[in-house]
Every structure is written in structure tokens, then in C-alpha cells.
Amino acid sequence: MGERDSLETRIKLVKERVNAACKINGRLPNSVTLLAVSKTKPIEMLREAERLGLKQFGENYAEEAKEKIQQRPVLKSEWHFIGRIQSNKTRSIAQHFAWIHTVDRIKVARRLASHCPEEKTLQILLQVNVDSDENKGGIEENKLDELIKFVLSEPNLNLRGLMTILSKGTDPQKGYSKLRDLFNHLKEIYANEFHAWDTLSMGMSKDLEVAVNCGATIVRVGTDIFGSRTNGKGF
Numbered sequence: 508m509g510e511r512d513s514l515e516t517r518i519k520l521v522k523e524r525v526n527a528a529c530k531i532n533g534r535l536p537n538s539v540t541l542l543a544v545s546k547t548k549p550i551e552m553l554r555e556a557e558r559l560g561l562k563q564f565g566e567n568y569a570e571e572a573k574e575k576i577q578q579r580p581v582l583k584s585e586w587h588f589i590g591r592i593q594s595n596k597t598r599s600i601a602q603h604f605a606w607i608h609t610v611d612r613i614k615v616a617r618r619l620a621s622h623c624p625e626e627k628t629l630q631i632l633l634q635v636n637v638d639s640d641e642n643k644g645g646i647e648e649n650k651l652d653e654l655i656k657f658v659l660s661e662p663n664l665n666l667r668g669l670m671t672i673l674s675k676g677t678d679p680q681k682g683y684s685k686l687r688d689l690f691n692h693l694k695e696i697y698a699n700e701f702h703a704w705d706t707l708s709m710g711m712s713k714d715l716e717v718a719v720n721c722g723a724t725i726v727r728v729g730t731d732i733f734g735s736r737t738n739g740k741g742f
């Protein structure tokens with residue numbers, strides 16, 4: 508996929524890849540949500556992407572996202588926070604986002620709940636460190652129970668499922684099927700407590716097919732939609 512292709516072409520190609528992966532796995536195309544990861548990208552590009560039919564946007568940095576969201580470029584879209592959560596940013600994140608993919612500790616969950624505006628419910632995913640890489644976020648499997656119980660106890664947090672970011676060296680098939688197995692296992696254990704356990708957020712530009720193959724319901728795609736982020740200009 509070339510950097511010079513139009514946004515329209517790139518979105519079309521990514522959607523075709525998602526649909527093809529669904530077909531191979533006997534899944535319905537609408538069983539996978541394409542989350543457009545728009546970090547570092549200018550607002551005009553997001554507006555254009557929305558015009559071209561994307562409805563879900565993912566941002567990593569609370570300050571950058573707040574500016575974009577306040578300019579309301581994406582009137583009908585939903586915002587997903589997918590970055591590392593600093594605890595001093597939980598107010599802004601709870602105010603501006605519908606979904607939060609990266610909850611990995613009780614302290615953050617508690618702050619999100621207490622900063623959540625009245626009348627609002629936050630859709631929560633727990634980030635799991637499936638490959639136990641100390642250099643990144645995510646909770647270890649053996650600490651999940653405590654966090655799950657806490658999130659379930661907060662009325663304005665709606666626990667929807669799991670998310671992971673794999674380390675560079677991890678085989679995607681291995682990492683993503685591990686998250687799926689954990690997701691299914693928890694679903695059985697908590698059958699009576701879970702009311703909306705339906706989301707697996709995994710897969711990015713390079714490995715979205717593997718993720719769909721392993722059961723992803725949200726794939727998070729930045730580069731293959733908006734182009735690389737390495738030139739510092741955002742496109």
C-alpha cells in the first residue's frame with residue numbers, strides 16, 4: 508500500500524482486508540469494527556475519513572485528543588482512548604471518550620469512575636499483558652480477577668472485554684489466540700456477573716488478518732489508513 512494512495516483508496520483496501528479475513532473465517536463482515544487510529548494526524552484528515560464512512564476513532568494522547576474532540580471534527584463518531592493512562596489525565600479521558608481500551612489497574616479504574624460525568628457510562632476494556640513484557644502497559648493474567656471485580660462494582664463502568672498490544676517479538680497468532688482463550692475462559696467463570704462481555708480489541712495494520720482469525724471484534728488500524736507517522740508531519 509503506497510503512501511501516495513488517497514485516503515479513500517487506503518480505507519477501501521483496509522476494509523477489503525477485514526472483509527476477506529472475515530470470509531475466510533466464516534464470520535460476518537459487520538462482526539469486526541474498524542477503529543481508525545488517528546494519533547498525530549490533523550483534524551482535516553479525520554473529517555475526511557468520517558466523510559468516507561469511518562465512525563470510530565482511536566487516540567493515544569489525552570491532550571491531543573481533547574483538542575481534536577473539542578473542535579468537533581467527528582460529529583457522529585465515537586472516540587476510543589487506546590493510549591497509556593496517566594492517572595492525572597483520567598478526568599479528561601472520562602469526559603471526552605466513549606470507550607477506554609487500556610484500563611490495567613484499580614487506581615485508574617477508580618479515578619475513571621469517579622470522574623465519569625453523571626448520566627454517562629464508559630465502555631471499558633482491560634488491557635492484558637499477554638507476553639509479560641515489563642516495558643509496556645497491561646495487567647498480568649494472575650491479577651485480572653481483582654480488577655474485574657472492581658470494574659463490575661462501579662455502576663458507570665460497563666465492562667466489555669479485553670485488549671492487548673503485543674511486543675515486537677511475539678508471534679501474533681500465539682499472542683492473539685492466548686487473549687481469545689482468556690476472554691472465553693473469563694466469560695464462563697463470570698457467566699452470572701458479565702452483562703456485556705462481547706469485545707476483543709486486538710490487531711493493527713500489520714497483523715489485522717491474524718487478529719480477525721483469532722476472534723478480534725475491534726481492529727485498531729493507523730498506518731494503513733492514514734499513512735506512516737514517522738515523518739513528524741502526520742501524513
Ligand SMILES: *Cc1c(COP(=O)(O)O)cnc(C)c1O
Nearest residue numbers: 544589711712727728729730731
Ligand atoms: C498506534 C496504535 C495502533 C495503530 O498501529 P498501526 O500499526 O499504525 O496500525 C493500534 N493500537 C494502539 C494501541 C496504538 O497505539
